[in-house]
Amino acid sequence: MKTNYRGSSPLTRGMIATSSLLALLVSWPGGIAQAQQKTMRVSQAPALLTLNIPAQSLNSAILAFADKAGVQVFYDTARVQGLRSGGARGQFTPEQGLARILTGTGMSYRFTGANSATISAGSPAEANTLEQGGATELKPITVRATSTTSDSFTDMPNPSTVIGSKTPLTQREIPQTISVVTQQKIQQQNVQTLNEALQRAPGVTVLQSDSSRYQYYARGFPIGSIQVDGLPTSTNPNLSQTSSTGAPNLAMYDRVEILDGPAGLYNGFGSPGGVVNLVRKRAPYQFSASTELSVGSSGERKALFDVGGPINPEGTVRGRIVGDVLNGDLVQDGTWKKDRAIFGTIEADLTPQTLLRLGASYSRRTDHDTWVGSPIYSNNTPVGDRSHYFGSDWNKDIYETTDVFASLEHTFDNDWKLQFTGDYSYLKNSILQTDIYTLVDPATDLATIGSGKKDGSESNKSFDVFASGPVELLGRNHQFTIGANYSRMDEHQTTYYGAGGDDFNSQVIDVFDFNYAKPVWLGLPTDTDENRTKTSQFGIYGNTRLSITDPLTVILGGRVTWWRSDFEPDAVYNYDNYDATHDRYDGKFTPYAGVVYKLNETYSAYGSYSSIFQPQTERSSNNAVIDPIEGQQYEVGVKGEYFGGDLVASAALFQINQKNRAVLDPNFPFDAFYVAQGKARTRGIDLRLSGQIADGLTIFGGYTYNNSKYLDADSTDDFGSNFSQIAPTHLFKIWTNYRLPDRLNKWEVGAGLNVTSELYAETRTGRLTQPGYITVDARIAYNVSDKVSIALNGTNIFDRQYFQPASHSVKWGDPAKVMLTLRAKY
Known part of the structure; x- marks a missing residue:
C-alpha cells in the first residue's frame, strides 16, 4: 500500500520526526499530508455486523470497519488526517456501522455497490459526484490492499492494544509507555522467538539465564507478567528447574505488546518492570x-x-x-x-x-x-x-x-x-x-x-x-x-x-x-x-x-x-x-x-x-x-x-x-x-x-x-x-x-x-x-x-x-x- 506525503523533502520529514521523539515540543508541519487513497478488500460480511471498534483516529477506524464489514472503502487519507472517530460497538448493518464511525467527523459516505463505499467531506452529493466521475477535489488514486484476518488491527502500523485495558485502546489513550512489535516488524527483522523480539524492543533488557531460558527487564526491574490475548498467565521465577521462562516460538503469534512499568490492575501481583x-x-x-x-x-x-x-x-x-x-x-x-x-x-x-x-x-x-x-x-x-x-x-x-x-x-x-476466556497449559x-x-x-x-x-x-x-x-x-x-x-x-x-x-x-x-x-x-x-x-x-x-x-x-x-x-x-x-x-x-x-x-x-x-x-x-x-x-x-x-x-x-x-x-x-x-x-x-x-x-x-x-x-x-x-x-x-x-x-x-x-x-x-x-x-x-x-x-x-x-x-x-x-x-x- 502506497502513501504519498507532500509538503517537505524526505530528509526534512525525517528530521522533524526525530525531533518529535526527543522533545515533542514542535508541532508537525501542516503541509505534510497523505494524498493517496486506500482500499480494504475482504470477503463479504453478513447483513448484520457485530462491531467492537474503539475510539481512535478516523483513518484507523475506517480500516478496521472495512476489514470487519468486507467493504471496499474509497477515501482521501489527507482529508481524514487529524480527525477522530468515536468508534462503533454493537450490531449494525454496513450502512449503520459506517455512519456510526463517521459521526461527528464532518465526513459523509455513499454506498456505490453492495460491497463498496466512498467517503468524502461535506454532503452526500459530493460523494455522488466522485462516483459519477465528475469534477472533485479528491482526485482519488485507488490502491488495493487485502486484509484477510479477523483481527481488525493486524495491518495497522500502530495497532490498538489491550495491554493497558481490557478493551482496545490506542497508545495515546494509555497513560503509560507502550511498544508494539507488529507482524511487519517481526518479518522485517526476521525475528523467531520472544527473546529475539524483546532484544530489539526499546527499553527492554534480555538476560540469558541459561542455554534455553531468559529473564526480561525494563526500567531495572523484572518483567514477570506474561499475558496471552490479554489473559494473565502464571509465570514461575524458579529458574533452576522450570521451563516457564523459555522464550516461545513466535510462529503462532501476530504481534508482541509491551507495557513498561507496573501493571498489576489486570495481572494481579504484577512485576514492577512491566x-x-x-x-x-x-x-x-x-x-x-x-x-x-x-x-x-x-x-x-x-x-x-x-x-x-x-x-x-x-x-x-x-x-x-x-x-x-x-x-x-x-x-x-x-x-x-x-x-x-x-x-x-x-x-x-x-x-x-x-x-x-x-x-x-x-x-x-x-x-x-x-x-x-x-x-x-x-x-x-x-x-x-x-x-x-x-x-x-x-x-x-x-x-x-x-x-x-x-x-x-x-x-x-x-x-x-x-467476555470469558480460559487457558490450560x-x-x-x-x-x-x-x-x-x-x-x-x-x-x-x-x-x-x-x-x-x-x-x-x-x-x-x-x-x-x-x-x-x-x-x-x-x-x-x-x-x-x-x-x-x-x-x-x-x-x-x-x-x-x-x-x-x-x-x-x-x-x-x-x-x-x-x-x-x-x-x-x-x-x-x-x-x-x-x-x-x-x-x-x-x-x-x-x-x-x-x-x-x-x-x-x-x-x-x-x-x-x-x-x-x-x-x-x-x-x-x-x-x-x-x-x-x-x-x-x-x-x-x-x-x-x-x-x-x-x-x-x-x-x-x-x-x-x-x-x-x-x-x-x-x-x-x-x-x-x-x-x-x-x-x-x-x-x-x-x-x-x-x-x-x-x-x-x-x-x-x-x-x-x-x-x-x-x-x-x-x-x-x-x-x-x-x-x-x-x-x-x-x-x-x-x-x-x-x-x-x-x-x-x-x-x-x-x-x-x-x-x-x-x-x-x-x-x-x-x-x-x-x-x-x-x-x-x-x-x-x-x-x-x-x-x-x-x-x-x-x-x-x-x-x-x-x-x-x-x-x-x-x-x-x-x-x-x-x-x-x-x-x-x-x-x-x-x-x-x-x-x-x-x-x-x-x-x-x-x-x-x-x-x-x-x-x-x-x-x-x-x-x-x-x-x-x-x-x-x-
Missing part, C-alpha cells in the same frame, strides 16, 4: 495461505506454513493452522537447537453478536549447550573465546509445552461486552547438564566441574471474565470495566543426586582438556528429591475511564487479590531440609490512577500512578515468608499521533520506588535467613517513535535512560540480578526500513542499531565488566511480486564480541549471522 502481551494469530474471513523458507550462515534452517479461511459457505466458521520447524547452531562450537511448533484455531459466529474461539498449540525445543556459558578466571576475565564449548557431548535440555484455550464474547445492543522439561561452577585458576586452567539431572512439570490454569461498556453520567459517556480472574500453577520438580556421597559427581579438570564421563543416576528414593508447589491467585478488578471534559479523561481502577502458595518437600530425601510451607495473602488492594489530557488533535499529556505488590520466597529465622515487596511508579509524559495514527511518538519521565526487598538477617550471618527491609529506586526517561515517517519509510525505536540504585547495599530480590547486570544507564534501539521509490520500488533496505552502556557483575574476587557496545543489523529485500519476496538479513554484521556478565560465568552474544528467506502467499 508486562508482555502475546497476541495469537486469528482465523481469517477469506482463504489465505503462506509459506516461509529460510537458510542461514549459522546452520539455521527454517520452514513455516500458515493456512486459514472459512470452513462453511457463509463464512461464520473459520479456521487457521500454523506450523514451524527451526534448526540451527548456537554460539559455541558444536552446540545446536531444534525448535518445533504447531498451532490451530477455530472461530465461530454463533450469532451476529456472539463469537466463540477455540484453539490449541504444541511446541518442543531441544538444546545441546551448557547452562552457564563460559567460565571466568579468578582475575575476572573470560576463559577462552566466544566459540569455545566447555560442556560435555551428552548435554541436552528438552522443553515441551501443550496449550489449549477458549474464549466466548458477546456484544449487547447497548454496546456492553461480556502443561509444561515439562528434562535437563541433563554439566557446570564448571568454580572460578578457573589462570596459571593452571584448573576448575571444578559437576553435573545435574532434573525433570520438571507444570500445569497452569487461567480464567478471566469481564464486562465492559459505556455508562452515561451527568450528560457524558464514560467507559466502565469490571471483572475477575483466577490462575493456578501446580509444579512438580525432581532432582537426581549422585550416589556414594558425591551429590554432583564433582571432578577437578583442565577446562581446555577434559573427558567427563556421563554419570549414572540411580533414581532411588534415597538419592532423588521430589517436591511440589501449588500457587493460586484470585482477583476482582474494576476500572473506569471518566470523560470529565472533551479533552480530559481520568482513569481510576483497583484490584483486590487473594494469593496462596503451598510447598511440600520430599518425604524421603529432602536434600535441602526444607519445611512444608503454606503462605497466603488475603484481600490485598492495589490501586491505579491515570489522567490523559488532549492538548490538540496531535498531542496528549498524561500522568499515572501504579502500585507494586510482589510476594517473595525468602524466609525469616522463624521460617515465615518475609513481607512482600511493595512500591509505586509515577510517570508523566506526552504522546503525539501523526498521519491518522500511522506514526506515534512519546516522551516520559518515570520513577519507581521499592521497599521490603530481601536482605540477609545480620543476626544470622551464616544462615540463609532474611528480613524485608531493602529499598531500591529507579528514575529515568523513555523516548519512543514508531510507524511510518514517509512514503515507504518506517521506523521503530527509542532511547531509555535508567538511574537505578539500591538504597540499601545488601538489597536483593527473588530474581537475584543486580541493577549493574540488567539496567544499563543508556539503552538505545532503532530499526528503519525503506521501500525504494519509482522504478526501484520492488527493492527494500533496512538497518538497525542497538546501543548498550556498561554492564558488570560482582564476583567472588572483584568485578566482571562488559564495556558499552554497539551492534548493527541490516536487511535487503526484493519483492518479486505482490505475493513473493526474497530477503537477506544480517545481524551483528560487524561481528561485535560482547557478553552478559554473571557471578562466575559469561554468556556470549551471537556472532555475525546472515539468513536468506523466501516468503510466498497464495
Whole structure:
C-alpha cells in the first residue's frame, strides 16, 4: 500500500520526526499530508455486523470497519488526517456501522455497490459526484490492499492494544509507555522467538539465564507478567528447574505488546518492570495461505506454513493452522537447537453478536549447550573465546509445552461486552547438564566441574471474565470495566543426586582438556528429591475511564487479590531440609490512577500512578515468608499521533520506588535467613517513535535512560540480578526500513542499531565488566511480486564480541549471522 506525503523533502520529514521523539515540543508541519487513497478488500460480511471498534483516529477506524464489514472503502487519507472517530460497538448493518464511525467527523459516505463505499467531506452529493466521475477535489488514486484476518488491527502500523485495558485502546489513550512489535516488524527483522523480539524492543533488557531460558527487564526491574490475548498467565521465577521462562516460538503469534512499568490492575501481583502481551494469530474471513523458507550462515534452517479461511459457505466458521520447524547452531562450537511448533484455531459466529474461539498449540525445543556459558578466571576475565564449548557431548535440555484455550464474547445492543476466556497449559522439561561452577585458576586452567539431572512439570490454569461498556453520567459517556480472574500453577520438580556421597559427581579438570564421563543416576528414593508447589491467585478488578471534559479523561481502577502458595518437600530425601510451607495473602488492594489530557488533535499529556505488590520466597529465622515487596511508579509524559495514527511518538519521565526487598538477617550471618527491609529506586526517561515517517519509510525505536540504585547495599530480590547486570544507564534501539521509490520500488533496505552502556557483575574476587557496545543489523529485500519476496538479513554484521556478565560465568552474544528467506502467499 502506497502513501504519498507532500509538503517537505524526505530528509526534512525525517528530521522533524526525530525531533518529535526527543522533545515533542514542535508541532508537525501542516503541509505534510497523505494524498493517496486506500482500499480494504475482504470477503463479504453478513447483513448484520457485530462491531467492537474503539475510539481512535478516523483513518484507523475506517480500516478496521472495512476489514470487519468486507467493504471496499474509497477515501482521501489527507482529508481524514487529524480527525477522530468515536468508534462503533454493537450490531449494525454496513450502512449503520459506517455512519456510526463517521459521526461527528464532518465526513459523509455513499454506498456505490453492495460491497463498496466512498467517503468524502461535506454532503452526500459530493460523494455522488466522485462516483459519477465528475469534477472533485479528491482526485482519488485507488490502491488495493487485502486484509484477510479477523483481527481488525493486524495491518495497522500502530495497532490498538489491550495491554493497558481490557478493551482496545490506542497508545495515546494509555497513560503509560507502550511498544508494539507488529507482524511487519517481526518479518522485517526476521525475528523467531520472544527473546529475539524483546532484544530489539526499546527499553527492554534480555538476560540469558541459561542455554534455553531468559529473564526480561525494563526500567531495572523484572518483567514477570506474561499475558496471552490479554489473559494473565502464571509465570514461575524458579529458574533452576522450570521451563516457564523459555522464550516461545513466535510462529503462532501476530504481534508482541509491551507495557513498561507496573501493571498489576489486570495481572494481579504484577512485576514492577512491566508486562508482555502475546497476541495469537486469528482465523481469517477469506482463504489465505503462506509459506516461509529460510537458510542461514549459522546452520539455521527454517520452514513455516500458515493456512486459514472459512470452513462453511457463509463464512461464520473459520479456521487457521500454523506450523514451524527451526534448526540451527548456537554460539559455541558444536552446540545446536531444534525448535518445533504447531498451532490451530477455530472461530465461530454463533450469532451476529456472539463469537466463540477455540484453539490449541504444541511446541518442543531441544538444546545441546551448557547452562552457564563460559567460565571466568579468578582475575575476572573470560576463559577462552566466544566459540569455545566447555560442556560435555551428552548435554541436552528438552522443553515441551501443550496449550489449549477458549474464549466466548458477546456484544449487547447497548454496546456492553461480556467476555470469558480460559487457558490450560502443561509444561515439562528434562535437563541433563554439566557446570564448571568454580572460578578457573589462570596459571593452571584448573576448575571444578559437576553435573545435574532434573525433570520438571507444570500445569497452569487461567480464567478471566469481564464486562465492559459505556455508562452515561451527568450528560457524558464514560467507559466502565469490571471483572475477575483466577490462575493456578501446580509444579512438580525432581532432582537426581549422585550416589556414594558425591551429590554432583564433582571432578577437578583442565577446562581446555577434559573427558567427563556421563554419570549414572540411580533414581532411588534415597538419592532423588521430589517436591511440589501449588500457587493460586484470585482477583476482582474494576476500572473506569471518566470523560470529565472533551479533552480530559481520568482513569481510576483497583484490584483486590487473594494469593496462596503451598510447598511440600520430599518425604524421603529432602536434600535441602526444607519445611512444608503454606503462605497466603488475603484481600490485598492495589490501586491505579491515570489522567490523559488532549492538548490538540496531535498531542496528549498524561500522568499515572501504579502500585507494586510482589510476594517473595525468602524466609525469616522463624521460617515465615518475609513481607512482600511493595512500591509505586509515577510517570508523566506526552504522546503525539501523526498521519491518522500511522506514526506515534512519546516522551516520559518515570520513577519507581521499592521497599521490603530481601536482605540477609545480620543476626544470622551464616544462615540463609532474611528480613524485608531493602529499598531500591529507579528514575529515568523513555523516548519512543514508531510507524511510518514517509512514503515507504518506517521506523521503530527509542532511547531509555535508567538511574537505578539500591538504597540499601545488601538489597536483593527473588530474581537475584543486580541493577549493574540488567539496567544499563543508556539503552538505545532503532530499526528503519525503506521501500525504494519509482522504478526501484520492488527493492527494500533496512538497518538497525542497538546501543548498550556498561554492564558488570560482582564476583567472588572483584568485578566482571562488559564495556558499552554497539551492534548493527541490516536487511535487503526484493519483492518479486505482490505475493513473493526474497530477503537477506544480517545481524551483528560487524561481528561485535560482547557478553552478559554473571557471578562466575559469561554468556556470549551471537556472532555475525546472515539468513536468506523466501516468503510466498497464495
